Amino acid sequence: MSAAFDYHLVLQSASKLDHALELVWSDGKTSTFHYLWLRDNCPTTLHPDTKERTFDLLSVSADIEPLSFSVDNDRLMIEWSEGDHHSQFSGEWLREHAYAGDLRPANKPRARSWDAQFLKDMGSASFNDLTTDDAALYSWMKQLDQDGIILVKDMPATEQALDDVAHRIDYQRQTNFGVTFEVRSEPNPINLAYTALALPLHTDLPNQETPPGYQFLHCLANDTQGGESVFADGLRVLEDMREQAPEHFELLATVAIPFRFHDETHDIQHHHPMINLDHQGNIVELKYNAHIASVFDLPEAVMHDYYLAYRDLMGRMRQAKYRMQYRLKAGEMVVFDNRRVLHGRTEFEPTGHRHLRGCYVDRTEFQSRLRVLARQHD
Amino acid sequence: MSAAFDYHLVLQSASKLDHALELVWSDGKTSTFHYLWLRDNCPTTLHPDTKERTFDLLSVSADIEPLSFSVDNDRLMIEWSEGDHHSQFSGEWLREHAYAGDLRPANKPRARSWDAQFLKDMGSASFNDLTTDDAALYSWMKQLDQDGIILVKDMPATEQALDDVAHRIDYQRQTNFGVTFEVRSEPNPINLAYTALALPLHTDLPNQETPPGYQFLHCLANDTQGGESVFADGLRVLEDMREQAPEHFELLATVAIPFRFHDETHDIQHHHPMINLDHQGNIVELKYNAHIASVFDLPEAVMHDYYLAYRDLMGRMRQAKYRMQYRLKAGEMVVFDNRRVLHGRTEFEPTGHRHLRGCYVDRTEFQSRLRVLARQHD
Numbered sequence: 001m002s003a004a005f006d007y008h009l010v011l012q013s014a015s016k017l018d019h020a021l022e023l024v025w026s027d028g029k030t031s032t033f034h035y036l037w038l039r040d041n042c043p044t045t046l047h048p049d050t051k052e053r054t055f056d057l058l059s060v061s062a063d064i065e066p067l068s069f070s071v072d073n074d075r076l077m078i079e080w081s082e083g084d085h086h087s088q089f090s091g092e093w094l095r096e097h098a099y100a101g102d103l104r105p106a107n108k109p110r111a112r113s114w115d116a117q118f119l120k121d122m123g124s125a126s127f128n129d130l131t132t133d134d135a136a137l138y139s140w141m142k143q144l145d146q147d148g149i150i151l152v153k154d155m156p157a158t159e160q161a162l163d164d165v166a167h168r169i170d171y172q173r174q175t176n177f178g179v180t181f182e183v184r185s186e187p188n189p190i191n192l193a194y195t196a197l198a199l200p201l202h203t204d205l206p207n208q209e210t211p212p213g214y215q216f217l218h219c220l221a222n223d224t225q226g227g228e229s230v231f232a233d234g235l236r237v238l239e240d241m242r243e244q245a246p247e248h249f250e251l252l253a254t255v256a257i258p259f260r261f262h263d264e265t266h267d268i269q270h271h272h273p274m275i276n277l278d279h280q281g282n283i284v285e286l287k288y289n290a291h292i293a294s295v296f297d298l299p300e301a302v303m304h305d306y307y308l309a310y311r312d313l314m315g316r317m318r319q320a321k322y323r324m325q326y327r328l329k330a331g332e333m334v335v336f337d338n339r340r341v342l343h344g345r346t347e348f349e350p351t352g353h354r355h356l357r358g359c360y361v362d363r364t365e366f367q368s369r370l371r372v373l374a375r376q377h378d
Numbered sequence: 379m380s381a382a383f384d385y386h387l388v389l390q391s392a393s394k395l396d397h398a399l400e401l402v403w404s405d406g407k408t409s410t411f412h413y414l415w416l417r418d419n420c421p422t423t424l425h426p427d428t429k430e431r432t433f434d435l436l437s438v439s440a441d442i443e444p445l446s447f448s449v450d451n452d453r454l455m456i457e458w459s460e461g462d463h464h465s466q467f468s469g470e471w472l473r474e475h476a477y478a479g480d481l482r483p484a485n486k487p488r489a490r491s492w493d494a495q496f497l498k499d500m501g502s503a504s505f506n507d508l509t510t511d512d513a514a515l516y517s518w519m520k521q522l523d524q525d526g527i528i529l530v531k532d533m534p535a536t537e538q539a540l541d542d543v544a545h546r547i548d549y550q551r552q553t554n555f556g557v558t559f560e561v562r563s564e565p566n567p568i569n570l571a572y573t574a575l576a577l578p579l580h581t582d583l584p585n586q587e588t589p590p591g592y593q594f595l596h597c598l599a600n601d602t603q604g605g606e607s608v609f610a611d612g613l614r615v616l617e618d619m620r621e622q623a624p625e626h627f628e629l630l631a632t633v634a635i636p637f638r639f640h641d642e643t644h645d646i647q648h649h650h651p652m653i654n655l656d657h658q659g660n661i662v663e664l665k666y667n668a669h670i671a672s673v674f675d676l677p678e679a680v681m682h683d684y685y686l687a688y689r690d691l692m693g694r695m696r697q698a699k700y701r702m703q704y705r706l707k708a709g710e711m712v713v714f715d716n717r718r719v720l721h722g723r724t725e726f727e728p729t730g731h732r733h734l735r736g737c738y739v740d741r742t743e744f745q746s747r748l749r750v751l752a753r754q755h756d
Binding site for chain 2: 019040100290365
């Protein structure tokens with residue numbers, strides 16, 4: 001039962017609405033539950049082992065209704081008009097799943113957005129704790145879920161160390177760049193211009209239908225001049241834009257643009273809006289990478305305004321107030337949500353060694369692991 | 379250049395609109411190109427090697443416009459008002475990328491939907507051809523892209539054979555069930571697929587943020603009574619629904635519902651609409667699995683109508699006219715688009731052996747491979 005509810009709340013009475021029962025709770029608040037929803041979620045509909053629904057919704061008609069119903073001892077009992085079937089629901093379960101009326105749960109996003117000042121609040125855990133202690137792992141993952149970025153310290157200087165942390169969550173997400181990838185420069189590289197370049201803020205692989213979720217970058221060496229990592233919380237940038245330029249935000253959240261990466265062996269393209277909202281209107285994703293944005297193919301009436309919105313976003317992302325700069329040291333790893341936090345790096349002198357080893361773990365697996373850990377550690 | 383255009387079409391003239399040039403072609407048709415689009419796509423903006431955009435859009439203002447422009451010999455020349463920059467575009471490239479006006483390309487979906495009669499038209503290729511001949515692979519992938527389902531014949535009776543075909547496309551998509559999975563009757567099933575029960579039509583893993591793309595099922599044994607595979611083209615079902623019950627289609631395409639799978643080690647949940655459209659309004663995805671649909675949490679005003687729409691879809695999917703039944707034989711493999719084609723099976727006697735070995739390859743990798751093969755084989 002959610003902590004938001006009064007522990008002593010109990011079912012008081014029920015009455016009929018159109019297609020639904022209205023339940024009244026002991027504090028006078030009400031909740032609506034539709035007949036089809038109640039029948040579909042009768043506790044008998046689930047397979048006892050797999051918890052999958054075995055009830056066939058079409059085995060009853062859309063007109064099914066209670067022949068009779070009653071409330072007793074914090075339980076709702078229904079005798080149905082079809083199938084000679086009775087259902088019994090606990091008040092606790094109904095409170096937990098209330099979707100309409102006074103007990104509908106508030107939409108509380110877990111994320112906490114940040115700006116340049118965040119550096120001192122960025123969390124961390126040690127490699128040893130993360131890989132041996134589930135409680136430490138859970139606490140670290142909760143903070144990563146909230147902030148979108150976190151560190152791991154005291155990483156062994158091995159290739160395996162990255163995988164060891166990632167596998168504590170789940171399997172790694174493969175891409176056309178492999179399961180893991182190396183970001184490396186050597187002294188006297190062939191292409192000086194390329195290695196000395198700053199890398200502007202971006203998110204990885206917006207040309208994929210679903211860009212990778214959490215990105216892991218294990219620093220194995222960083223003894224160059226420069227080469228600092230730069231991050232910005234896309235969530236904060238977009239929150240501000242949504243408030244200050246809602247018409248720009250709306251365009252970026254609804255108009256799909258093409259992204260493309262192509263080489264000898266791959267040609268990976270996808271159209272989508274740069275901003276993605278969930279079913280509750282929360283910002284869940286930013287896809288931004290000017291280098292692999294492809295040739296826009298928007299309708300005539302939208303093109304000019306879209307460019308204005310896109311330029312607005314670009315300009316905002318360059319503001320110092322969003323920009324957090326951090327020099328990764330050998331033995332540290334940064335982990336961030338690639339679909340929320342933008343990353344880049346400053347220019348560096350190609351005189352020393354700089355070597356990051358990276359991989360991805362997707363959001364689906366991350367959230368699943370977080371839920372399973374919460375069962376034991378919350 | 380697209381075959382849809384007249385090969386002899388050339389640029390005739392250009393004139394100024396608001397924020398854009400209107401080009402007139404030799405057949406009198408017009409195309410609009412915005413100044414920001416033209417500057418952003420000047421051929422000089424792309425890195426010559428990587429083809430990534432190195433031009434910074436914010437290095438010019440939103441008011442940039444041509445100081446002068448001219449059309450000559452199927453080329454558009456522009457002298458810009460900022461940056462002392464000139465651009466030159468070929469008419470061919472502009473025709474190919476025309477996004478507004480008479481030459482905007484028509485939206486032509488590749489998919490061809492089918493019904494129960496499709497059985498005789500279902501394509502196939504032999505394992506040997508697929509794994510040794512790129513032209514055969516390309517032709518087979520094109521047909522799979524169009525129809526959403528296809529067979530492979532003469533598969534070796536080895537575990538490796540499945541991987542050999544999948545790897546001809548790209549890497550496999552891992553899920554909580556592994557990189558590959560075995561479908562056979564088990565004593566303590568964790569989901570319905572591992573029982574001998576009939577399996578109603580469904581798509582796999584709608585509880586994932588992005589459900590797996592192409593599903594491969596290699597039949598290693600099938601000497602039970604029953605156990606026939608059943609398929610239906612969700613695209614056809616939805617095309618019909620969109621025409622016959624547009625209000626139901628609209629609800630299923632816009633209202634997000636929760637799906638959930640949970641066991642000891644995973645708790646994988648996601649909210650999304652069952653139907654997903656692309657930016658051109660084409661049906662690109664159906665997520666349907668009544669067994670792992672979770673407890674609906676829709677707004678009160680929507681719940682009853684949503685159930686009516688959902689029941690409508692369920693009823694349609696059971697109509698015989700959509701249902702294609704096929705008995706997989708040992709040595710055959712079926713490959714289908716899990717986000718388009720529904721699959722299931724008839725009940726079987728758990729006395730004989732029935733063993734399918736499966737895996738997934740995602741749409742992103744499939745489409746990329748198809749594009750790369752097209753370079754050589756189209």
